Amino acid sequence: MSTNGTDNGKETGTFSVKAGLAQMLKGGVIMDVVTDEQAKIAEDAGACSVMALERVPADIRADGGVARMSDPAMIEAIMRAVTIPVMAKVRIGHFVEAKILEAIGIDYIDESEVLTPADEEHHVWKHDFKVPFVCGCRDLGEALRRIGEGAAMIRTKGEAGTGDVVEAVRHMRTVMKQIRRVQLMGDDELTAYAKEIGASLDLLRETKRLGRLPVVNFAAGGVATPADAALMMHLGADGVFVGSGIFKSGDPSERGKAIVKAVTHYDDPEAIAEASKGLGEPMVGISARSLAPGQELATRGW
Amino acid sequence: MTATATVGVLALQGDFQEHCVALRGLGASAVEVRRTDELDAVDALIIPGGESTSMAKLMDAYGMRAPLQAFPRSGRPLWGTCAGLILMASRLEEDRPEPLGLMDATVRRNGFGRQIDSFETELAIAGIPGNPVHAVFIRAPLIVETGPGVEVLAALADGTPVVVRQENLLASAFHPELTGDARMHRYFLDMLPVGAVP
Numbered sequence: 001m002s003t004n005g006t007d008n009g010k011e012t013g014t015f016s017v018k019a020g021l022a023q024m025l026k027g028g029v030i031m032d033v034v035t036d037e038q039a040k041i042a043e044d045a046g047a048c049s050v051m052a053l054e055r056v057p058a059d060i061r062a063d064g065g066v067a068r069m070s071d072p073a074m075i076e077a078i079m080r081a082v083t084i085p086v087m088a089k090v091r092i093g094h095f096v097e098a099k100i101l102e103a104i105g106i107d108y109i110d111e112s113e114v115l116t117p118a119d120e121e122h123h124v125w126k127h128d129f130k131v132p133f134v135c136g137c138r139d140l141g142e143a144l145r146r147i148g149e150g151a152a153m154i155r156t157k158g159e160a161g162t163g164d165v166v167e168a169v170r171h172m173r174t175v176m177k178q179i180r181r182v183q184l185m186g187d188d189e190l191t192a193y194a195k196e197i198g199a200s201l202d203l204l205r206e207t208k209r210l211g212r213l214p215v216v217n218f219a220a221g222g223v224a225t226p227a228d229a230a231l232m233m234h235l236g237a238d239g240v241f242v243g244s245g246i247f248k249s250g251d252p253s254e255r256g257k258a259i260v261k262a263v264t265h266y267d268d269p270e271a272i273a274e275a276s277k278g279l280g281e282p283m284v285g286i287s288a289r290s291l292a293p294g295q296e297l298a299t300r301g302w
Numbered sequence: 303m304t305a306t307a308t309v310g311v312l313a314l315q316g317d318f319q320e321h322c323v324a325l326r327g328l329g330a331s332a333v334e335v336r337r338t339d340e341l342d343a344v345d346a347l348i349i350p351g352g353e354s355t356s357m358a359k360l361m362d363a364y365g366m367r368a369p370l371q372a373f374p375r376s377g378r379p380l381w382g383t384c385a386g387l388i389l390m391a392s393r394l395e396e397d398r399p400e401p402l403g404l405m406d407a408t409v410r411r412n413g414f415g416r417q418i419d420s421f422e423t424e425l426a427i428a429g430i431p432g433n434p435v436h437a438v439f440i441r442a443p444l445i446v447e448t449g450p451g452v453e454v455l456a457a458l459a460d461g462t463p464v465v466v467r468q469e470n471l472l473a474s475a476f477h478p479e480l481t482g483d484a485r486m487h488r489y490f491l492d493m494l495p496v497g498a499v500p
Contacts, residue, residue: 008460009459012418016438016480017420017421017439020477021420021440023317023320023351024352024384026352027313027316045359047356048356049353084353084355107417131417132417257359257363260356260359260360263315
């Protein structure tokens with residue numbers, strides 16, 4: 001089934017326009033917001049997009065319970081408040097939540113491990129949607145499985161709601177290391193490697209040809225400072241998601257602006273130093289190592 | 303002007319790398335521009351696709367607004383794609399961002415709708431030889447009005463202008479940098495003095 005439309009020679013909902021929007025977000029910062037006021041602050045700080053949700057990951061972690069898609073009325077209020085693209089999250093495998101977000105005209109859907117999974121076996125078949133999806137990954141195999149299902153953008157998972165960048169670094173380094181290995185492989189080795197990591201051979205060959213993932217890849221999960229954001233850019237991220245790191249800090253507006261500057265000027269230490277001055281309190285972090293088994297979000301989904 | 307011109311791509315945010323790849327594929331020298339000293343050193347400039355509000359914030363934070371406004375006054379070619387078109391406009395229907403005010407046109411951001419209305423189509427462009435260009439429009443701006451000095455190089459079936467030129471200023475509502483067809487980039491390079499580029 002395809003929901004792509006044609007009208008007066010115009011084709012909508014194609015993979016090119018879905019992956020193309022992610023191209024436009026590159027070199028930018030996508031900020032989690034829970035109110036339209038926060039959305040405006042994020043847009044004013046230079047965010048290239050906002051993620052609308054009821055609770056930031058740090059609060060989801062603290063509150064426990066089942067985390068679901070946010071109230072569509074709250075998401076619509078945020079869509080009205082800003083002119084930048086708006087994203088929202090659905091539970092892994094919950095294609096009806098995704099249909100609801102598509103119906104209200106959301107710009108991007110995040111099928112996210114931050115919410116409680118609805119399906120422990122299947123992710124959403126994303127090719128069926130006109131709206132693009134972003135999905136999390138911890139390694140190349142997971143990234144290519146999601147792209148195979150139709151994800152038009154990938155983000156490394158990190159460990160959301162901790163303010164600890166260590167898992168984001170681990171996941172980005174893993175993906176990049178695997179891409180470098182793939183570039184040295186012959187066709188016979190690629191076939192064996194596709195089996196080993198559970199990825200489509202076609203997408204693996206495409207990754208080898210491009211020397212990168214076939215879609216845009218952002219970093220996420222634990223970014224709390226301008227230096228964290230610049231670190232992820234150096235490791236190969238196309239841009240950065242900041243979840244709890246901005247609106248759980250002492251001065252969200254200034255911290256947001258500083259992280260935006262650090263992503264653009266990630267290779268200019270003086271600019272990052274300047275941007276990092278006097279930002280006040282960062283979010284209170286939790287060491288990812290201190291999480292009890294079952295508290296990690298990154299292990300949700302496959 | 304040196305024998306081989308250098309083309310800058312504004313690299314504050316957006317798909318600047320894709321423009322660099324397209325330019326280098328044509329044998330041109332392409333550099334990323336993030337600061338005023340980098341802007342001073344280039345012979346032509348592309349403002350890429352991306353989020354115009356993000357780019358405008360960074361432009362103002364690093365004192366690039368006035369130098370960007372002065373850039374085309376020296377005769378140097380300037381091309382904006384999508385967000386670049388928004389920033390080059392003289393007038394926006396929205397109150398943000400504040401555009402550079404270069405191209406005599408009124409522009410409406412997201413004028414075709416939200417992301418689900420983004421589309422692809424075939425486009426005949428004046429000055430581009432051969433088959434129609436396959437054009438990708440993503441949350442594209444709508445040119446609602448153009449001044450007398452602005453030439454429309456391409457329009458949609460319903461007459462909506464999507465590629466416009468005003469002397470050394472070029473603007474397109476779609477993304478030639480995304481499709482691997484470098485004919486628009488060739489056209490832009492040909493706006494430089496003869497012999498300046500390969």
